[in-house]
Each structure stands twice: as C-alpha cells, then as structure tokens.
Amino acid sequence: MYLINHKGYEVQACCIFLDDVDQFRMRWPSNSKIKVNGNDVKTEGRLGPGGLRDGVLISTYLDEGSNDISFTASPNGIFRLGIRLVKPRTIQEVCSIICNKQDGELLNDATARVIRCVTGGAATLDAAQRELEVLADSAAVDLRCPISGGRMKIASRFRSCIHMACFDLESFLGLAKTTKKWKCPICLQNYSWEDIIIDPYFHHVIRTIEQSGADTAEIKIRADGSWFPSNEASTSRTNSITCDDLSSPQRTPTNHGASLDDPLILSDSD
Template identity: 25%
Template sequence: MEDFLLSKSSAELKLYCKKLGLSQRGNKDRMVQTLITNLNTPENLHKADNLLPKEVIEAFNRQLASQAFLPISNSEIRIIRCICLNDQGICQQCSKCKQLQHIRCIGDHGKIRPYLCPLCILEKINPLDSCVEVLISAWTVKQNFSINGPGVDIAEKSFEYKIATKNLVETGQGKYQIQIRCMKLDGQSLMMTWPLKGFLIINGKISMRLETSSNPNSKKRKDEPLNITTILTLGRNTVSLIKCADPSSYAVSIYLVYMKSEEQLIEEIVKTSRISIDKSKDFIKKILKSDDEELISDSIRLSLKCPYSLTLLDIPARGQNCEHIQCFNLVSYVQMQRSSRVNRWRCPLCKGFVYDMIIDSYLEQIMKEAEDVEGAENFEIFYDSSYKILTCGEIELPKKNTRAEIECIDLD
C-alpha cells in the first residue's frame, strides 16, 4: 500500500488529503502515512468511496482484504459479486465463494463471522431445495426513511422465463420449482425472512401479502420461500417487492431449485462431505488448545447420543463452521428439518447455521466401537487423539456439597 501511494505525485497526494479533510502538511512521506493511518479500516475507507480514484480504492481494498479476511490474489480482487451489481467500492470477501461485496451494500450483515455473503446464504438457505439456476441474482430492498419514520420502499426486477427452464419444470414430476427467497441484512437473521409488512407483486398481480399479527399470543409467522412456478409466463416476467414501515434492508433472489428427498441429501453428504481421520484429530487438538498454543485441557468428555433423537449416534455430523467436537446424528437431524417451524438448519449445540454439513470419520470410528460396549453413553477423547468409551458405571458425577464438606472459619 505504501509503495503504491509513494508512486503518486505530491500534488495527487495533497488532493486526496484535501478531499478527505485530512492534513496536507509535511512532505510526501508524511502525507502517505496520514492516508494509510486514516483509511486502513473498512469504516473510514467506506467514507472515501466516492472521493478517491478507483485505483486508490482498489489498492486499499486489497490491503484490507489481506489483513482482515482470507488472502486473495490480484486477479481475484476485481471479482465483485454484490447485490448492487456494481463493480466499484470498498468490499468484504465471502469466506465461501471468495468473491467481494460492498460494505455499504451489506450493512450489518458484514459483521457475521465467518462472513458469508447474502448470495451464498440465499442459495444454500434450504439444503433440501438445491439451487440449479439463478434466475435473478440477489437484489436489495433498502432502508427508506421519511420524516415520520420508515416509509414505503419498492424494488423491482425482471427476468426471462425461458422455454428450456419451463420444459425442465414441466417434465420434472414436481421435483423442480421456481422459488423467490428473501433474507434480512441485519447480521443475525441468516434465514428466510420476509419484510414485516408489504406485498409481493408478480406481473402486476399481488402474489403474497406480508403482515404480522398484533396479537402477542398468536403463532410466530413462518417465513418460507415462495413457489411462483404457476404464476410465471413464458418470456418476460416482472417481480416487485413492496415493504411498508420496516426500517430493515433485505436481499431477494429467484432460483430454479431441485427438491431433494431427505434420503437424497443424506446420501449426498455421506458421499461428498466427509473429513478424514487425520483432519478430525487436528481439529480436536485445535479445540483443546488456546490461541496462544497453551493446552486448555488434556481431554474432553462427549456424549455418544444425538442431542435431537437421544439415540446413539449413527452418522456423526456437524456444521462445517461449527467450533465443537460433539456431533449430532445426520439422519435424525435432516429428517426433522422439513417439519420444523423454527430454528431450521441450526446446530442444536452451538445454534450456528449448518447449511453445509460434514461427517467426522474419526468420531464415526469411535461410534462403531461403542456399539459393542454394553451401557456405553459417553466417551472421553484426549489431546493425543486417543479415547476411552465410558459406560454408566464409569461416569463420575460431580459431588454435591454437604454440610460436613463445607469448611467453617471461626472469626473469633
């Protein structure tokens, strides 16, 4: 970054400082340090987005990306896949697709760690409904305030419903749908979330009314993707989302999806999403160590039972981003998601989202051994990756304090 700015003339550096309201005093080196000091954070750089030349923005963007997020090459830094569809501005990198989104567009959503862009989340929001084709990439329904508070905001997009897509849907025996999906960009709601109040209009006709009950005792609204297959016409279709009196921003996308059965999803995960025994052992060591490489604990005790079904784990799985060793049973978990009203695709242990699941091969090996141990309920796993299966009789329960065990101190 410093070398890049030093390649500029003193007059150019003074102009940059002037536009940003920074001190123009000192020699060239001092102005370079002033710019670096003041613009080396996403928040401050965002303010300079429209004030500095594109090449300067990209240089700072590259610096921030290498510091705060995953390392990216010079060729990748220019790949911007944002919900605004523009290609200039200060960006943040998605940990999954490795592409960039503007900080100004994603708002509070950018606080998520690990950061996942709205496009990746909307595509993965229901693993049972697999995205086959993106018909409209995510666009935003932004905040719109009037003098009296949040006002009305309208976001409209058009797309071509092609004959090839229509034929696939019609011959797919009900396995294909055109779905419209929506999520709130608040950094918390990483799930299907429609605006609190408004309308979804397709080709000039109201397809869905959005409203919430004022009765506190009524059931919470269950927001789901909307199947718009039968509403569309061959050729050009226009979709409008109107939100009323809602201060939040939203991202909306339309997809052609293939609806998998639970068995298909489970089979797919078993075949393609398994971590090796060696990687599992490395993960265990990472969990048992602190950031400064000090040993937190030499072992950890885990349950052999699924937190969902309370039966012995058959296929131990967890979310790809989960930071715990304990697993849930893949079959039980997937089967329960279709009918679940709330907390869909959330880990029962850490409450993180598990749109991508992995099977732990090492824990799977332990589970198979535990099947032959009568009364096995838990196991203890050590830092060196060795383990011990525990039966009911071997589990030490914490002692309760009794009157005799309480130490009394005589103050007289």
C-alpha cells in the first residue's frame, strides 16, 4: 500500500483473450463483473465485447494485507485475468523515457535500413550486381505524421517495422491513450510500448530542417542515403549523414521515480 499511497502507483485488473488476433490487446468476456472485498467495482464503461478496452483500477477497494478478489463472466473462449501494479504516466513522461532509451537503433543501422528501402535491397549487392540494377535516382519520403498531418517533431517507429515511414511520437501517444492500443499507424501491426524507438536517420533529417528554418515536409533520398528537400534540384545540395550528426532529443534523463520495467498506462493528467 505504500507504493499506492505515496508513489503514485495503481493496482489494475486486466483481462486478455488467449486467441486474440491483436496481440497485447485488453479484452473482457461477456457479463464480466469484478468484486474486491465484497464490493462491486465500478468501471468507466461496460465490461465485455464492444465495451471497455482497458484495465480496471481497483486500488481504492484494497485494504492493507490480504484482499479477496472475485471475477465472474460468461466467456466464449479462454480468457485470463491478471492483477498487476502499474505506474500511470503522462504523455510527456513516456516521451522522455523513449527518448532516453539506451538500446535504440544505431545511426549506421538506420541508414543501412533506409538505403535498403530506397534501393529495394540493392545495398546488399556487390558493385558488379548493382550495375545491373535499374534504380530510380531518389525516393520521395513524406515527413508529415500520418496521425496529425503535421511535420513530425520526434520521428519514431516500432523496432520490428521494416518500412521507412515514421510517426510523430507525441501524436502517436495521444492516439494510444484514446485507443488503448500500441498499433503501428503505418503497417497496422500490434506491438508493445517498449518496442517504440526514435528513428535516428529521420530525427537527424528533421533536426537539420528545423535548424535551417525551412518548412520542408518532403525529402528525396538517394541510393547512398544522402537526401535533399523535394522542392530543390537534386544537384543543388546534398545532405549526407554520419554518426557525428546524431543526438537524441534534448530531454532530461529520468525514470520518474520508478523502474522502466513497470507496466505502463497513460494517465489522464495531460
């Protein structure tokens, strides 16, 4: 109870459907009801198909020591109920956590991935094979977030996604807060929030454009990884990328008083 009363933690009841096609999604069976120490738990929405897609906070019903928790439902399939300690965090706190990750993608790896996307994998071929490839001079890439429609401020992606396109981190977290899903808005694959990383290649691109004061929202990327604004001639300027160009968004490293391994829920205090 100390963590709940003094450290901002909550206890959450959560339920998943074992055969759900959407990994990590919270899902409740029909006629779900939860009691804690004999008290019916009030929820913000109906528990069951088409109802609440989030966990249920039960901290206010708990007592010091042992507690009795009961769950009844009419399941159509195999469900699992779990009780977990969670740390509600604001969107700004989650942004800070993600921006200060120590296991993000290296710039060299990100650049190689971008080159593979631009060339269709030609970056893996030797020089003789590349001469046989018929490739476009460059590939156009939109820097606008698919969620907000504005130019991204913090270009992010899920670690396992193989596409080039990114999304703005804060815009995505705002969407996830509403939908209760960690789904890539580009390829629609489901992941966990721990899989989100800053894209170092496009972070550099956007930072360079911001420093120049330009309003560029689209660039073209050459097969060697260099780029230029789409509204400029390809020979007018070349922007190459090296490891020295990379720096993380300027945020104060902090874990906000808890382990980053704690289960995370987005709070309503934004």
